[in-house]
Every structure is written in C-alpha cells, then in structure tokens.
Amino acid sequence: MNALNVAEYMQSLGVQARQASARMSGASAAQKNAVLRAIAARLRSSGAALQAENAKDIERATAAGLAAPMVDRLKLTPKILDTLAEGCEQLAAMPDIVGEISGMTQQPSGIRVGRMRVPLGVFGMIFESRPNVTIEAASLSIKSGNACILRGGSEAIESNKALARLVREALVEGGLPEDAVQLVQTTDREAVGQLITMPQFVDVVIPRGGKGLIERISRDAKVPVIKHLDGNCHVYVDDPCDLDMAVAVTDNAKTQKYSPCNAAEGLLVAEGVAAQFLPRIGAVFAAKGVEMRCDARAKALLATVAGAQVVDAxxxxxxxxxxxxxxxIKVVDGLDAAIEHINRYGSHHTDAILTRDHVHAQRFLREVDSASVMVNASTRFADGFEFGLGAEIGISTDKFHARGPVGLEGLTSLKWVVLGQGELRR
Amino acid sequence: MNALNVAEYMQSLGVQARQASARMSGASAAQKNAVLRAIAARLRSSGAALQAENAKDIERATAAGLAAPMVDRLKLTPKILDTLAEGCEQLAAMPDIVGEISGMTQQPSGIRVGRMRVPLGVFGMIFESRPNVTIEAASLSIKSGNACILRGGSEAIESNKALARLVREALVEGGLPEDAVQLVQTTDREAVGQLITMPQFVDVVIPRGGKGLIERISRDAKVPVIKHLDGNCHVYVDDPCDLDMAVAVTDNAKTQKYSPCNAAEGLLVAEGVAAQFLPRIGAVFAAKGVEMRCDARAKALLATVAGAQVVDAxxxxxxxxxxxxxxxIKVVDGLDAAIEHINRYGSHHTDAILTRDHVHAQRFLREVDSASVMVNASTRFADGFEFGLGAEIGISTDKFHARGPVGLEGLTSLKWVVLGQGELRR
Structure with missing residues (x-):
C-alpha cells in the first residue's frame, strides 16, 4: 500500500468501526457474554491451527535474528491460549456495567437526574509483539460495548490475524457485527499515524510498548490517549515503622520482578530508622545482586554490608x-522531604509509605500526586487484577478521565439521564 | 509585551499556579469555605469600588461603539454582585468532595482498595466579555482545591482585575496562596496560545465563548479541553404521547430563551401523532414569531396554521x-428514524423524547449518543444548577472525562488508594 491507500484503508476501518459501535452499545449483556464464551471455546478447540499460524511468526523472527526473549514473547503456547480462554470466561461471568444508572435524585424542579454508564464508542489499540493483547483488547472491547481497531506489531502479524479471525467468527455467531473488532491488516507504519488522527472515527487510543512509541503517539495524536510513560515508583520507609514488614515489602516491591512498571525504583528512608533499616535491606539486595545508587547518608550506612554494590547516585x-x-536510595529527614522528593522526581504512577503513624499515612495518601498511593503494601499491587477490576487494558499516569489501572470502566463514560413528567424550565 | 515576554510571563504564571495548587490540594474544607465567605463579604462591601473600575470598561466599550447588548453583558450591577456573592456562599455551604474515598473493598490478597477524589491541579479558563466568570471560575477553583489561571476578554479587563484582586485578598486573609487564582494581566492574544500549550503547568483548559474561539483552542491545545461547540438539541414527539404535555414542553424547549445552548433547534414528530400535534405547536410558534423550516410532510400539516412562517428545510x-x-421540523416514521436523525445531525449535547411508551423511553435513553438524554422534560434543564451540581464551570459534549454540565466533580479526578498490612505480591 502507498500512503494514500493506507489513509483510505484506515478511514474505511473507521467508518466500519463507528457503525459497529452503534450496534455494540445496544447489545444485551447475554449476547456479549455468549460471544466471549464462544471466543474461549474457539481458543481451546483451535489450538493446532493457531499454533500453525504462530509458527510462521516465530520462524520469521528467528530467521531475522530476533533475541530469544523477544521470540519467547511471540509464542502462543497451549498454556497461554488456555489463560486467554479463561480470561474471556471470567469477563463473561462479570456483571455488565453498561446501562447502569447511578445517583438518580429528584431536583427541586421535579425532574429526576442521574447518570448512565455507556461505552466510549471506538478505541484504537497500538501494541508490540505479544499477540495475547489481540484477545485481551478484543474481549474487553466486547464486554464494554465498544468497537476497537487493533494495530499489533509486525513480528506477530500472522498470529494476530488468526486470533482476530477467530474473534470475528464468534461475533458473527453471536449475532453481533464482526467489525466490532478489526485488526489493521497492513504492517505499514503510516497506519498508526492515521489511526491516531481520526477523531471522527476513534474516541481514544491506548498505546502499549516502548517509551519512544508512546511519546510519539502522545505528541501526534488528535484524540485522547490513555497511557503511562514511566513507572518510577517509590517506597518510603517512615519513622515509626515495623522494620520486619518494611524489609519484606521493600524487597517484594523491588525484586519480585524487575521489569514491570510498578516495581520500585526508588527507596526513601526516614533518618530515624535508617541506621537500623538500611543494613538489613542492604543485605537482602546484596544477596540478590541489586545495585544500590545512594546519597551520602545512605552510602555511609550501607558501607559495612558484605557484598553490597553501593555507588554514588x-x-x-x-x-x-x-x-x-x-x-x-536516599535518607530523608522525614515525611515532608519524602513527599516533596516523590512529587518532584516520581512519574505519578505508584508510591507507597511503610509506616505505623496514622497521621503520616493520611498525609501521604492525600499529598502524593500519583495514580496509586499505598500504605504498608508493595507497589507491585498496582494492577487491574489485583485492584479487582477483573481485567486491565492499560495504566494511566494522567489525571484526565481514567487514572491508574484501566479496566472496563475506563472504556465507558457517564451520560446524564433526566426523567420528567412534563416539567418546564422557569 | 512582545511575544517572548508574553511567553515568559505566562510561564511564570504557570510556575506560580503549580506551586499554589500543591498547597490548595491539601487545604481543609473549613479554610476554603472561609475564603469563599470572605469573597462574598467583599463583593457586598466593595460595590462602589468595583463599579468604578467597571465604569472604565463600560466607557471604553461605549466609546468604541460596542453594541448595546454587548455593553450590557459587561455591567457589574448591584444585583449581579449580589448574585455572585450568593453563589460563593452557596458553594461554601456545599459538602467538600476533595479527599472523599469511595468503593473501598478488600481484595483476595488482603489489601483494601478504593478511590480518593483529588483536585485536577491547575486549570486555565478562557472567556469573553462577562466579568462574572472571574468570580464563578475562581470560587469553583477554590472549592475544588485547584489553582486556576483566568484569561478574560480585553473589553472587561479593568473589571476582571478588580475582581481578581478581591479574590486574592480573600485568599491571603484565609491563609491560602494568592496565586491559587491568577488573572492574565495582558490582553495580548499570544497569552492564550501560551496558556493552552503548557502541559507542564496546566492540566486542562476550559474555553467559553464563540464557536470560532473554541475550535481554534481545541485544534491548537496541547492539554485536554473541556468544551462544547454546538447545542443542536432535539425534541422528539413520540407516538403515543400526551399531546398537551408535548405542546407545553416543546414550546418551553424552544421559546423560553432562544440564546442558550440547551434550547431546542430541531423538532421531530412521529407520523402517528403529527396530524394532531403539528397544527397545535404550529399555532404556538406562529403566535411567537418562530420560523419553521420543514420537511414536506411537516409543511403539509402546517400549511393551514394562521400566520405560520413555514419554509422548506x-x-x-x-x-x-x-x-x-x-x-x-421533520415528520419521522417512528423511534428508529428519530434516533438515527439525532445521532447523525445532532451535536451530542441534549435531546429529549416526549412519550408514553416505556420501551421507547428506555431505548431513547440508551441509544441517543448525547451528553444529556431526557424523557418528558424540556431540554432547557440541561444545566449544572438544574442537575443539582450547585454550580457549573462549563458544558462538555465530549465523552472523555466530564460529559454534559461540568461542576466541581469535573475539576477533580480519582486516584487509587491501597491500605495494606505488609502484603506482598506473589
């Protein structure tokens, strides 16, 4: 395709998505859930066919010399397909939030006013490598009554096509429009440029991938973007604090997994507990090979820890x-300094205070300007599943619309509903 | 000021607003309410001084040959000052929604997860002529714990300066930062361009004014915009329907006031009731001099109405x-055609169905894609006060974040709060 053709192609996806979204917004909960269960059944019964398509991507990636961990991320193993099927079944079992009316109250004029939860309309999803996202995004889109346009990475194109075909068959079987889920069939990069600049067809885009990609999309998009760029999460060990708990939680926040955006990257320690706490956590980090980049006070307290990799921050x-x-790692004078540091250097993602002090806990929750603020828990909990959303389409560090882990609710909006009996405005 | 100076000046306002917003977000309800009451007291006691400043704007506008209705909109009469003071007192009496925690539930891991309502941060308000907006925006900003940067029209600059000074004195008296409310002191147009492109300092902009201004701002802004461009609102008279009620509500929706964005601009009538209904509403419109632009079926039914101004649409x-x-005015076959017409031609602002049919009412509420959808009530009710918000900073026809009339809640966002007892992620 040349650029002109890509533009026309993307516009046609947009028109189709808009039409499908009108039908999806009126679909019943039973209809949507039946489609989700049909997707699950097909994921379980079509394993061999899906893996045949997946093998093409893996062969191409291996031949192109892609690093082994990257090739691994492409794989649709039976276990992964089963997890995806389970996810669809769990979504089918969840209550339907579309059409829910809340806060209906009567006003002095006599009218009753409330708000109804409705789908956003059409969202665009831009993601890299992992083909799982095709199913995760499609299933959330169906459950929330939206239509979606999915743009996966070129390295997973055959897998994504096979998965999208499966989803569209299930939609048709359930009497819903197949264009409720569309996969961009070209790997031309211009398609992304189009997808993020069609406000008449796309209500929001959700990019998942490297920071460079997300920055570019945020800069160029003409529609709202649900995104996070960085996860510079902090643990602040306050004075007073249960230090056994603090060692366990800090260790979990940093080392349970290094790659997620909710892993801790900064540790602040109140001066009053630093001499006791730092050598203990330092020993844990030393044992796990975690390098510690320290301010002068922290460095002094960690100097004696055997095997610690301590360098100047x-x-x-x-x-x-x-x-x-x-x-x-930094030693701070106390709560004020910790809050100031986090609001200044953090990425407004997830930050935790570990404390025994009730007033400090309340102030931290209120004053730290992050999407998720925690008391005495690991930052690793900042996740749609752990927060009880049932699913997660992305994480937002912006304040507008959705903040933090974004599930079904973030794909909906509230419109006003007014019920009258012929009232007139005076 | 030259362009460079304007840029520097606006950045300095941005830095100051950001600093003030950090303090405002932690301000107690009592402190904010005391400031609101102090503003009310000053509005009541400083009438003469405010009117002296206001007179300068009025003189200048009159000398410049501004049309009388435009000059009228500039005036700070004792009645207007009193209404503004009352508005501040009402806000002070309202519950404080900042810090409110909702939906706190325990998750399987043991952590308790809920959401806390917090201020958005800093908003920019761009408005034309009416100096009232200075007080309305400032008071909403204070109550919601935000900081704001206000850019009023050049024709009201002296009035706006006097009102902003008064607000800032009240803030200082109440122990809150005066920079929580800043008025742009230059009338240079470049200031608007700066205000809408400083995402590091401004979290959202709210323009109020002509469509051209709002389109320009939406196109050029690098921050979210809360806006509506058009209010092409509809009344759909369904079959079956109480026609006495339908005549009264349709009349109210169109003629109670012609200029508001929630006045009806389109009337759709179900074929089954058109022959009875149209001559009746036609007589009302004829008596009030309302021109009717009709499709062929409506025109035929209105042809016999004495004095009716009927033209082809x-x-x-x-x-x-x-x-x-x-x-x-258009005669439609029924509900489906009405919904299709409204979703195609409407502006997603406010639309009403007048009906006796429960199923039709439910479908209209669900399927009409507008910020406010109504059954048996006048579209003129789409208003922050009538909806019980206590105040209104603007109206949004977008779906992202706030939709419809925007009050205090639209100036806040929800962050996640996690309370644990040392839980670890497995």
Missing part, C-alpha cells in the same frame, strides 16, 4: 526507571 | 444551531 538516578536490579 | 437546517426564533 547522580541527580539523574532520582528520576530513573531502571527495570533492572538497580535501586536509588 | 435544506439539508443544512438539520445540523444548524439557530440560537434564534427558528426551528427545524
């Missing part, structure tokens, strides 16, 4: 998302 | 916002 370290066995 | 009429004694 630079200004840059306070703002860094390592996604690796590295952590920035 | 063009395609353009279905999409028009007249804000005048003109209405577009």
């Amino acid at each position: 630079t200004e840059q370290d306070w703002a860094e998302e390592y996604l690796a066995p590295v952590i920035a | 063009t395609e353009q009429d279905w999409a028009e916002e007249y804000l005048a004694p003109v209405i577009a």
